[in-house]
Amino acid sequence: MKVPQAFRDELQEAGWKVGRSPIHRTVTADDGTIKLLLKLEDNRLVETVGIPVEDEKGSVRLTACVSSQVGCPLRCSFCATGKGGFSRNLQRHEIVEQVLAIEDLFKHRVTNVVFMGMGEPMLNMKSVLEAHRCLNKDIQIGQRMITISTVGVPNTIRKLATYKLQSTLAISLHAPSQKLRENIVPSAKAYPLEALMKDCRDYFLETNRRVSFEYTLLAGVNDSVEHAIELAELLHRWGRGHHVNLIPFNPIEGSEYRRPYRKAMRAFAATLESRKITTSIRQTRGLDASAACGQLRNEFQKMPLLGDDSISQEDRDVALAC
Numbered sequence: 001m002k003v004p005q006a007f008r009d010e011l012q013e014a015g016w017k018v019g020r021s022p023i024h025r026t027v028t029a030d031d032g033t034i035k036l037l038l039k040l041e042d043n044r045l046v047e048t049v050g051i052p053v054e055d056e057k058g059s060v061r062l063t064a065c066v067s068s069q070v071g072c073p074l075r076c077s078f079c080a081t082g083k084g085g086f087s088r089n090l091q092r093h094e095i096v097e098q099v100l101a102i103e104d105l106f107k108h109r110v111t112n113v114v115f116m117g118m119g120e121p122m123l124n125m126k127s128v129l130e131a132h133r134c135l136n137k138d139i140q141i142g143q144r145m146i147t148i149s150t151v152g153v154p155n156t157i158r159k160l161a162t163y164k165l166q167s168t169l170a171i172s173l174h175a176p177s178q179k180l181r182e183n184i185v186p187s188a189k190a191y192p193l194e195a196l197m198k199d200c201r202d203y204f205l206e207t208n209r210r211v212s213f214e215y216t217l218l219a220g221v222n223d224s225v226e227h228a229i230e231l232a233e234l235l236h237r238w239g240r241g242h243h244v245n246l247i248p249f250n251p252i253e254g255s256e257y258r259r260p261y262r263k264a265m266r267a268f269a270a271t272l273e274s275r276k277i278t279t280s281i282r283q284t285r286g287l288d289a290s291a292a293c294g295q296l297r298n299e300f301q302k303m304p305l306l307g308d309d310s311i312s313q314e315d316r317d318v319a320l321a322c
């Protein structure tokens with residue numbers, strides 16, 4: 001697909017060079033998932049994943065999993081991106097061109113976009129919202145087909161609510177209690193769980209869009225039936241009709257975590273379902289393509305932590321507080 005003219009004009013007006021970052025590497029999995037590394041103008045590498053899924057009628061849904069930052073400063077304990085360090089925020093055209101690269105590679109329109117690649121979108125809200133606008137208005141991807149995933153950055157969910165997007169906000173929760181969450185997600189210290197849940201409830205009241213919750217299952221850490229019961233109680237305290245997406249841990253190099261057995265994942269899901277919380281277990285795709293987020297980039301590039309000044313002092317403070 002060609003770069004849309006409106007997008008090209010917009011970039012030129014803004015004084016940006018209209019170009020496409022070349023593909024540095026692609027890795028293709030047996031299930032058709034393709035992970036690619038784009039080489040940015042400053043030689044930094046960023047990961048994007050294309051995930052094709054064929055429905056019963058034979059039509060293909062193509063999801064682009066895009067990055068919002070080069071690396072991530074938030075250092076969640078199970079995430080290869082966090083372990084690889086942080087370099088800089090992506091600009092809007094660097095986000096949009098990931099989608100175009102996926103379209104070119106698959107020779108198919110991208111139907112869904114998820115901000116679940118490298119980086120924390122809410123630490124780069126301005127570019128993410130500009131890219132969102134471009135994907136929706138210029139590339140004609142429906143707002144409801146776009147998901148923004150965040151581990152939670154103070155004050156950003158309230159701000160996002162004011163835009164009244166029709167897109168899905170997904171919160172990476174990973175634990176039903178503050179203590180456990182802090183162990184898994186260091187940035188939770190700066191944003192207590194109850195404050196995060198309150199902001200999610202307010203987001204729903206403001207936008208009428210239900211927030212969905214992601215929960216990466218780590219064997220022996222957060223995957224017991226007791227954890228599921230506690231999670232159901234937490235969610236019911238803060239609203240109704242929640243959806244939880246369980247993500248089996250994708251092993252990363254040097255990690256102490258393990259992926260739970262299928263039986264434990266099913267028991268966790270059944271416990272939530274029996275408490276009226278709709279639950280899905282994310283199918284692991286492209287595992288054979290070193291698919292855990294950030295892993296491929298780490299193989300090709302080591303980066304300095306917070307070594308760049310394109311992140312604002314405010315965001316840097318949040319990152320360093322973690």
Ligand SMILES: C[S@@+](CC[C@H](N)C(=O)[O-])C[C@H]1O[C@@H](n2cnc3c(N)ncnc32)[C@H](O)[C@@H]1O
Pocket residue numbers: 078079080081115116117118119120121149150151171172214215216247248249250251252292293
């Ligand atoms: C890479 S993050 C990017 C978006 C945002 N920073 C966030 O945390 O929601 C997207 C999702 O990938 C998940 N993730 C990261 N590393 C993972 C791993 N090794 N195994 C399973 N899920 C992982 C995170 O839990 C998060 O829900």
Ligand code: SF4
Pocket residue numbers: 072073074075076079080081082083117118119120151172
């Ligand atoms: S899970 Fe998200 S917030 Fe956490 S380190 Fe990875 S990219 Fe950053």
